[in-house]
Structure formats: C-alpha cells, structure tokens
Amino acid sequence: MKQILLFLAVAISTVSFAQNKMTPELLWKLGRIGGIGITKDKAYVVFVVNQPDIQGNISNNKYYKIPIGGGKGIEVEDAVDSILVNDKISPDGKYVLTTDEVQIKKVHSTDLYPDLPKANACVYESLNYRHWDTWEDGKFGHVFYSPIINGRLEDAKDIMPNEPFDCPQKPSGGGEDFIWNPDSKHILYVTKKKFGTAYTLSTNTDLYEYDITTGATKDLTENNKGYDIAPAYNSKGILAWLQMKHDGYESDKQDLVVYNGKTTINLTKDNDKIQVEGFKWSEDNRSLFFWAPINGTIQLFTVNLSFDANTKPIIKQLTKGEYDISGVVAQKNDTLVLARNDMNHASELYTYILGAGEMKQLTHVNDGIYKTIDLCKTERKYVTTTDGLKMLVWIIYPPKFDSSKKYPTLLYCQGGPQVALTQFYSYRWNMQLIASQGYIVVAPCRRGMPGFGTKWNEQVSKDWGGQVIKDYLSAIDAASKASYVDKNRLGCVGASFGGFSVYALESAHQGRFKTFIAHDGIFDFKSMYGTTDEMFFENWESGGSYWDNNNAVAQRSFSQSPSNFVEKWNTPIMIVQGGKDFRVPIGQGQEAFQAAQLKGIKSKFLYIPDENHWVLSPQNALVWQREFFKWLDETLPPAGR
Numbered sequence: 001m002k003q004i005l006l007f008l009a010v011a012i013s014t015v016s017f018a019q020n021k022m023t024p025e026l027l028w029k030l031g032r033i034g035g036i037g038i039t040k041d042k043a044y045v046v047f048v049v050n051q052p053d054i055q056g057n058i059s060n061n062k063y064y065k066i067p068i069g070g071g072k073g074i075e076v077e078d079a080v081d082s083i084l085v086n087d088k089i090s091p092d093g094k095y096v097l098t099t100d101e102v103q104i105k106k107v108h109s110t111d112l113y114p115d116l117p118k119a120n121a122c123v124y125e126s127l128n129y130r131h132w133d134t135w136e137d138g139k140f141g142h143v144f145y146s147p148i149i150n151g152r153l154e155d156a157k158d159i160m161p162n163e164p165f166d167c168p169q170k171p172s173g174g175g176e177d178f179i180w181n182p183d184s185k186h187i188l189y190v191t192k193k194k195f196g197t198a199y200t201l202s203t204n205t206d207l208y209e210y211d212i213t214t215g216a217t218k219d220l221t222e223n224n225k226g227y228d229i230a231p232a233y234n235s236k237g238i239l240a241w242l243q244m245k246h247d248g249y250e251s252d253k254q255d256l257v258v259y260n261g262k263t264t265i266n267l268t269k270d271n272d273k274i275q276v277e278g279f280k281w282s283e284d285n286r287s288l289f290f291w292a293p294i295n296g297t298i299q300l301f302t303v304n305l306s307f308d309a310n311t312k313p314i315i316k317q318l319t320k321g322e323y324d325i326s327g328v329v330a331q332k333n334d335t336l337v338l339a340r341n342d343m344n345h346a347s348e349l350y351t352y353i354l355g356a357g358e359m360k361q362l363t364h365v366n367d368g369i370y371k372t373i374d375l376c377k378t379e380r381k382y383v384t385t386t387d388g389l390k391m392l393v394w395i396i397y398p399p400k401f402d403s404s405k406k407y408p409t410l411l412y413c414q415g416g417p418q419v420a421l422t423q424f425y426s427y428r429w430n431m432q433l434i435a436s437q438g439y440i441v442v443a444p445c446r447r448g449m450p451g452f453g454t455k456w457n458e459q460v461s462k463d464w465g466g467q468v469i470k471d472y473l474s475a476i477d478a479a480s481k482a483s484y485v486d487k488n489r490l491g492c493v494g495a496s497f498g499g500f501s502v503y504a505l506e507s508a509h510q511g512r513f514k515t516f517i518a519h520d521g522i523f524d525f526k527s528m529y530g531t532t533d534e535m536f537f538e539n540w541e542s543g544g545s546y547w548d549n550n551n552a553v554a555q556r557s558f559s560q561s562p563s564n565f566v567e568k569w570n571t572p573i574m575i576v577q578g579g580k581d582f583r584v585p586i587g588q589g590q591e592a593f594q595a596a597q598l599k600g601i602k603s604k605f606l607y608i609p610d611e612n613h614w615v616l617s618p619q620n621a622l623v624w625q626r627e628f629f630k631w632l633d634e635t636l637p638p639a640g641r
Contacts, residue, residue, distance in 0.1 A: 126196030413494025465560025
C-alpha cells in the first residue's frame with residue numbers, strides 16, 4: 001500500500017503546463033475515473049483511474065481507495081477483489097461464476113475442411129456474420145459455475161450448453177449480465193436467444209433464471225418483447241431491471257421494473273419524461289436510486305418500492321444543476337457516492353448527503369490540470385422551432401469570451417439519433433476542447449433526444465430528413481442573431497447520426513455554412529441497409545426495406561437519403577471513417593468522399609483502419625483531433641490564425 005494525496009494520484013497533476021487552454025494533448029493527459037464500489041467494511045470507496053499512455057499507445061489502470069468521508073487516498077497495489085465483496089461468488093460461498101468462449105458453430109474453413117490447413121475462408125448461412133467490429137467465428141460467450149470445495153474450484157458447468165447465444169452480451173456486455181440470486185440456488189443471466197438473421201432483427205433480450213439444483217432454465221421476462229437488461233437483486237431477493245417494450249426499437253422508453261417473485265411493477269412508466277439510464281438499490285431495500293436525462297442534463301432520482309396496487313410509485317428528483325450524474329457508486333447510511341461531470345470537467349466522484357442535498361467533491365484526480373487552464377462558459381438558450389415548440393440549445397463559449405468580438409461558430413450535431421445531449425464530457429467530441437480553440441459551439445437538443453418527453457424523442461424515427469433538419473437550422477439561425485457570432489464563418493460537425501446530419505445539411509443549408517466535418521455518418525440509405533449489422537435499427541428507423549414499394553413510410557424514409565441530393569453539395573467537407581466500423585460500414589464514408597471529389601469540392605478523407613465506430617487508441621485519437629482542427633484552420637480559421 002502506498003499513501004498518496006488524491007490530487008497527486010496521477011503523475012500528470014504535478015506537471016507544469018505552459019498553455020492556458022485545453023488542447024488535444026492535454027485532454028489525453030487526463031485521468032479517466034471509474035467508480036468500482038465500496039469496501040467490505042464500508043469505510044472506503046474503490047475506484048480506478050485509466051491513464052492513457054501516448055507513447056505506448058495504450059491505457060493503464062491504477063486502483064485506489066479513499067475514505068468515504070474524504071481525506072487521503074490509498075493506491076491499491078494488491079488484488080482489488082480482496083477488499084471488495086466479490087459478487088461472482090454465491091452468497092453462501094459455495095460457488096463461483098466465470099465466463100469463457102465456447103466453439104459451437106463451424107465457420108472457418110480449417111474447421112470445416114481440416115485437410116486444407118492453409119485455406120483462409122469463412123462460410124455463413126445467415127446474417128449476423130459480423131457485428132460491431134468483429135466477424136463471427138462460431139464462438140459464443142457462456143457463463144459457467146464451479147463448486148468451491150476446500151478452497152479449490154471443481155469442474156465448471158456451462159449453464160447454456162450447446163446454445164449459440166452470448167452471455168455476456170456482445171459487443172459491450174459485462175459482469176452485469178450474470179448475477180446470483182441471494183438464495184445461492186439460482187443464476188440470473190441476460191441473453192438474446194435468437195441466432196443468425198433472427199438475431200439481427202430483434203432487440204428481445206430476456207432475463208433467464210438457471211436452477212443449479214435441477215439444471216432447469218426459466219424465462220422470467222418471456223411476455224416482454226423488447227430489451228430486458230441490467231438485473232440486480234436487493235438483499236431480500238427482490239429483482240429490479242431495465243426494460244423496453246417494443247421489439248426492434250433500441251431507443252424505446254427505458255423503464256425501471258421490479259419483481260417480487262409474483263408481481264411485476266413498472267415504477268417509471270407513468271412519467272413520460274423519464275428514460276432511465278441506470279439504477280442502484282438503496283441500502284435499506286425500500287427504494288431505488290436511478291439517473292436519467294432531464295431537460296439537457298442527467299440527474300439523480302429516487303423512487304419508492306411498493307407492490308400494493310393502490311400505492312402509486314413516487315418519483316423524486318434529488319439533484320439539480322448544470323452537470324451530469326452518471327452513476328451511483330456506493331451508499332453508506334445517508335451518504336451516496338456519485339460520479340459527476342460537466343462540459344468543463346471530466347468525471348470525478350462526489351458524496352451526496354441524503355436529506356440535506358449537500359454535494360462535495362471526493363476525488364481530485366484532475367484538479368491539477370484544470371487549475372492551469374481557462375474554462376468555458378456554457379449557457380442555456382431556448383429556440384422556437386418551425387412547428388412552434390421550444391427547443392433547448394446549449395451554447396459553449398471560448399475561454400475569456402469577449403462579446404464585443406466576432407467568433408467563428410460551429411453547429412454540433414449529436415449522434416444516436418436518440419441519445420441525450422447533456423453536460424457530457426467526451427474525449428473526442430469535447431465541447432471544452434473545441435471552444436478553447438476559439439469557436440462558439442451551438443449544440444441543439446433537437447428532435448429525438450430523451451429528457452423532453454416521449455413524443456419529442458420519437459419524432460426523429462422514420463423521418464431523418466424532416467423536422468430534425470429544420471431544428472438544426474432553427475438553432476444556428478437563432479444563434480447567428482447574436483452580434484458576437486460571425487455569420488460569415490459558420491461550420492457544422494457531427495458523428496454517426498450527427499454525420500448523417502452533416503451530409504443532409506450539406507445539401508440543405510442554403511449557404512449558411514463554410515465547412516463541414518462528418519465522422520462515420522450514413523450517406524446512402526440503400527447501401528447502409530445492405531451492409532450494416534443490426535437490422536432491427538434499420539427497420540425501425542426506416543420503417544421497412546427499400547424494396548417494399550407498397551410501404552409508403554419506408555419509401556419516404558429512403559427518399560431522404562443524403563446521396564439523393566449530392567447535386568446541391570458545394571461546400572468544403574472533411575469525412576472520417578473507421579475501417580472496423582460495421583455499424584456504419586466504410587462504404588458510407590467512401591461514397592461521400594468520392595461524390596465530393598468528383599464534384600470538385602474541397603474535401604479530405606481521414607481513414608482509420610483499426611478503429612470501429614469510435615476512436616479508442618490514444619495516438620489515433622490525437623491524429624483525429626489534429627486533423628479536425630487542421631481542417632477548421634484551413635476552412636474556418638479563428639481570428640488571428
């Protein structure tokens with residue numbers, strides 16, 4: 001063990017920086033904090049700091065514990081599991097859960113034809129032959145349990161023998177997908193028991209209960225056809241999880257559901273604005289804490305637990321401020337430990353005192369860096385849309401903003417399409433970083449964003465080229481009325497659905513913008529439909545297939561493809577594409593760049609072969625950011641450059 005002060009927990013905090021603004025290099029020196037839990041004695045909070053190593057092009061994790069009441073932190077140099085409750089060991093201590101990849105299907109030529117060892121081919125008979133950034137290899141993640149006898153693990157047993165389904169869920173599932181029932185006799189796991197083409201068409205994950213005594217499996221959520229995920233028991237054996245109703249709709253209203261073995265209650269269904277992102281049981285088992293987007297931020301809520309049909313759940317918002325609460329790490333008595341961030345600060349841990357509402361910063365990993373730079377002002381504006389509704393627009397100003405000057409301004413287009421635009425802190429689309437280079441950023445909470453009601457959230461689906469594009473133009477037009485916005489230096493940037501938005505606005509902006517940047521955006525709806533991996537997304541968002549000529553909704557959707565309007569393109573555009581992005585495959589970026597080049601438009605294609613829908617490696621991320629600002633310097637330079 002090594003005693004350290006938390007603000008010195010990361011070596012970068014002691015470095016002296018000459019600059020007084022956020023830069024790409026400085027952003028990648030920040031420690032990235034993740035709360036893990038509370039120690040067995042409930043005296044310390046355990047967290048991890050992920051530290052990027054630019055030269056090594058890797059990231060390293062260090063683990064710490066800090067008194068829940070604040071004070072000195074301790075670097076944990078031995079096994080973290082030794083100080084935490086291991087939730088993969090059954091409550092009675094007799095079994096342990098593990099996971100492993102199991103070969104179930106023969107896909108590769110060496111498995112199909114052992115006499116051809118130098119062949120390199122794959123044979124597929126259905127869809128889901130690739131997903132996210134990985135080609136299907138016939139292996140599936142499975143959960144195993146092993147008896148612990150005299151301190152040793154005995155032979156492990158597969159709870160899904162010969163089943164071609166994944167648990168943890170791919171690509172991003174983890175330990176939250178398989179848990180013990182407090183009775184130590186049942187294992188609960190999450191999976192989508194569909195294979196091949198059926199898998200790509202559905203979001204119907206279920207919660208399955210495996211009986212270790214009989215080997216029988218029961219589907220606890222068979223009647224619900226949408227997502228059932230993130231199960232968690234309280235100590236009394238009451239189960240809670242997150243649920244969506246509709247099969248195929250990945251951005252449906254996500255509710256918090258509880259089940260006592262007899263009755264299922266949806267605790268949040270009657271609150272139209274609540275779309276739950278995560279939750280944690282209260283220490284006394286009488287309520288649950290959850291966090292959800294609300295009016296442009298993510299806040300902490302509580303809801304009481306009741307199975308009385310005559311008692312309506314009472315939801316209370318606990319926090320309120322210009323920040324995001326991204327999780328509850330732990331609770332001890334009336335003290336919660338929360339993860340919190342805003343557009344000027346990466347995530348740190350805070351304590352929150354129930355009843356008093358007092359919030360206090362607990363960790364200070366990145367304070368040393370933030371003290372060396374000027375921060376950006378963020379401001380709420382409300383814009384009237386073309387259909388007469390109010391839309392929240394975040395405005396982010398450069399450090400030391402001077403309203404007597406004029407600034408180049410960027411319209412930021414959020415991805416999703418149904419992802420909340422809140423006080424988030426990204427290590428790529430970082431509002432603080434962009435504004436610190438001398439740009440005003442206009443970030444509208446346009447149609448399709450949670451936190452403003454179900455109708456607002458759903459209005460983007462099956463109409464990507466409709467009202468949402470008008471919302472973008474309303475936002476930039478309203479912002480341009482300010483004297484400090486240089487209307488002759490406007491740009492537009494975005495990724496994923498935001499990248500689509502850039503392509504769409506390239507043909508619809510009517511001279512407003514001088515430059516565009518699109519990352520992994522959808523350019524051609526037909527080729528996207530023919531090459532992407534998750535067909536449930538395409539079918540829901542488009543309303544059907546492009547060849548269904550009798551489906552008026554689908555035909556309208558496909559008619560809105562940006563590729564149909566390239567004749568109107570005339571503005572410089574930079575296009576970024578990841579080579580391993582199977583969600584928005586490489587052809588989308590290639591087609592857009594080729595169109596721009598053949599039309600004689602100033603354009604650039606940044607191709608990153610080893611990245612998927614994100615940019616994850618430190619050096620690739622720095623290339624991305626350097627090229628991003630290099631393009632802006634060429635096409636939309638701030639004053640003085």
